[in-house]
Amino acid sequence: MGPEKKAKELFKGAFILTFAALIVKILSAVYRVPFQNIVGDVGFYIYQQVYPFYGVALALSTYGFPVVISKLYTELSSKKEKNGVQHLFITSALILFIIGFICFAFLFWGAAWLAAQMKDPNLAILLKVISVTFLIFPVVALLRGFYQGRGNMVPTAISQVVEQSIRVITIFFAAFLLTSKGYSLYVVGGGAAFGSVTGGIAAIIVLITFYWIGRRKSHLPFAKFDIQKNIQIARALLVQGFAICVSSLLLVFLQMADSLNLYSMLISSGVDALEAKELKGIYDRGQPLIQVGMVVATSMSLSLVPIITSEKLKSNFAFMHDNIRLALKIALFVGVAATIGLWSIIRATNIMLFENSEGSEVLGILSMMILLSSIIMTVTAILQGLGIILFPAFVILSSFLLKYVLNAILVPLYGTIGAAAASCLTLSFIMVFLLVKLRSQVRTRILNKRFILIIGIAALSMFMVLRFYLYMTGYLTGFEEGRLFNGFQALSAVAVGGFIYLWIVLKGNTFKEKELTMLPFGSKLLFFLPKRNRR
Template sequence: METKKYASFWQGAIILTIAGIIVKILSAFYRIPYQNIAGDIGFYIYQQVYPFYGVCLILGTYGFPVVISKLVASRMESGDITKVKDIIYISFLALMCIGILLFCTFFFGAEIIAGYMGDSSLQILLQVIAFSFLLMPFLSVMRGYLQGIGDMKPTAVSQVAEQALRVTIIVGLSLYLVAQGSNRYIVGGGAMFGSVAGSILGIVILAYYLHQRKASIYKASWSAISDKGMIIKLVVLQGILVCISNITLLLIQMVDSVTFYELLLQTGETSERSKVIKAVYDRGFPLIQLGTVVATSFVLPLIPMISAARTKGDYRAVKRYMQLAMKLTLVVALAATGGLICIIEQTNIMLFTDNQGSFTLGILAVCILVGSFGIVASAVLQGIGNTILPAFFAVVGVAIKYMGNIVLMPKLGDVGAAWAAVLSLSCISILNVVYLKHKMKMPLVGWKNASKVVFACLAMMFVLKGYVYGINTLVDHTSRYLISVEALSAVCIGGMLYLILIIRWGVFTIEEVGTVWKGKKLPSFLRSQRL
């Protein structure tokens, strides 16, 4: 029975991880065609408001559902079905109060918020996303209940469907509105409508799964519930703590939303020029998101293994999986960062039509490396039962970003904002990694392996720079298509060289390779003596 339970837990964790990766990839990719359709000003408008919606999305996907599912699972273990309904009922009422408060804040206070952001025309977008907060309680409790009873499929399906519809509406409606010659802020409002529509679809899908189970999760009696205060405290407080650790990048973007444009105006930039600079700067965040998704996609499946090993008291396995997670993060994140820096101009043109702000985007690329370590270390700490400190570290990092913008942007402009982002994520990563090392009382990545990874990355960057220089010397090309071919071929060449060096130098043991790739054999020419 225990083996079956563990297998079910592992399968559910994998399903949610895969769904999460798909959602993050869709979330990063759709902004590229949107920028191409709406232009830099249109992209600026969307990016100014998106972080507020993103927080709502994370609350309804990772924050509150995680806590509710744990409470439900613990009551299901004891067979107390009545208590499960009490938890759902109280959680829903508490979250609905929060949702209504946030709805009123963003809908009726949109003019004030937009004014504080320096652009009163953003009011309509803020009012559209306000409706997302009313939908958040339904998504949270339904996902929390279904995950708590061990059914991860509805959450995974609803997440992917929600994001797919959202992306489809954003791209499709933007194409239509731009073709009709609509105001850019109306186009942005249409894009935000896609987010609300996606949430509604998510609720419909979850309701369908609940109907199949004939589950009436909202029926309970307020007066009959004895521990209302404890349930509310656990759900709200822990949900917010879990959420904060998962929205660091969104909070950093939110800081930029409320400071970047205003600070540029104070330096003497015109309103139109400031919007373009902000839009070009914001090109970096889809790249960071894609980079961190790639860097952590191999690692996040190990987090449930760490949690399960800790639950079983197998601390040797906990340390082994944890070290592998950090090693994988270093290998993939360093490659993604170094590779992107080498071809940042080509990537900028390929994705966003021109090479504006390539130097700034190159600085932001460093966020992939430091951000990935922060994400993984925070996830490991949460996996071993620590939620307060990772959230506190995230708050410290966001405060550093805010102060960094205030100090650096008047002198350096968008470059200062980029360095502030790097400094912020570096601080968060260092704090999480140092605390994790303290908790585990062991080195996270051996210096010998780390030096091999660094040299492999430097070799890859040297070859990539040579390749790009050679292509640009031999071929005078300005076509976006040819530049795209150059960028993609550079990725293939650099990636293959890096992979060969990592494996030939024995960075991973055969046991570690088996853990990640489930025992699949590597080609003989890639095997080192160590493997």
């Protein structure tokens, strides 16, 4: 295979995985809204308490180990080290099954203890259900790494989409069936958690089916035991796998900290147990909103990361710096729009999605996480593209401890508003650390003041226009509280605010035509550019 054809195949594979990941992220975010509508805030609280543990298993089987296994497989194959490839799969299988069993054992036999730490013993059954996913992930990760290493991204992509689809179907089926039968919300939550098991099994079936179909062209190899070779592979797998997994777990770490001490802190501060569950459930409404906002912001900026990596390998540093700046500009451009736009219409959005306006102030503060996490994920990907893997992983890992401590300080004083502030403060700390690291690596200015000023003016203008728009439409209709009317307000406000924001930013000479055409749907934005800037 020639270099040009090989590059095209790599690009095609990356596109397939990116598209599948986008579908998975949208599914993971969107299903929470109807699920909350079915089970209510208390039921949503129950499910969200254990979700972070599934998030860890998902990262292990999707973002971490398959990537490292495929990378090592490619390196060994290029050197024609057949024996090394054989050792890779033997060692990987052993390590993954050990990790999976340890995690399973901790969650299954430690479920009662962990639920007690959360101050809700009834969660133990849900934790035991989730623990099974850690027995499934080694098979999924190994097979995905095998196919990706061979350059075949289709099995991985299809298995990801099928896994999430079956999981979501199971969640809805369990929610409808068990609530209609009058079971407790904890049983309903256990049924929903079982979706992680059915999804994982579905992924294995898909991957094994692909292996069975192509068994004549590919086979999982075996070799004699070589302690030195196995130690080298194990070290690379654990270090790199850890770094990539952790870097994808930013929001999961924050959710896990909330699961461990937010509810207990509310109880300790004198809130009734049922009310505390409702407050936590209302607070968790922010998760799908943050995820959708992040998908929009990061899907555009992260599309430039492969170009940054390529230019670094070519030592084309000027072009690399230009693309780093563009990636950050896009993350800021889209992140600010999503954050300020959502904050402006949060009450109408809350009623549209969750039937009432409870916790709108908390969700407004949480919307800041879209901007902060979008910048963090973009900078993390850029640093990884530059070959800096461990630093962002350790910084992101620290988010759990910082968030946990800030919760302990702020929740007793301000309740769930304190928890929302703790999340934003944690992300701000992580963002500053990563930006300083990036600045030290590129040794050049990464964002200019003029761009930030125009973004600020556009955001303020959008906020003022939207507040006026919501007031006037509410005034003309007598400030209706209905879900349908608030849905109309929210969706029409997105169009109004989006147009105002785009017009100001793009007319402000912030992007060039060449920059916009590099982005998904960027050609649609050329209409807003001033004629003198179309070059």
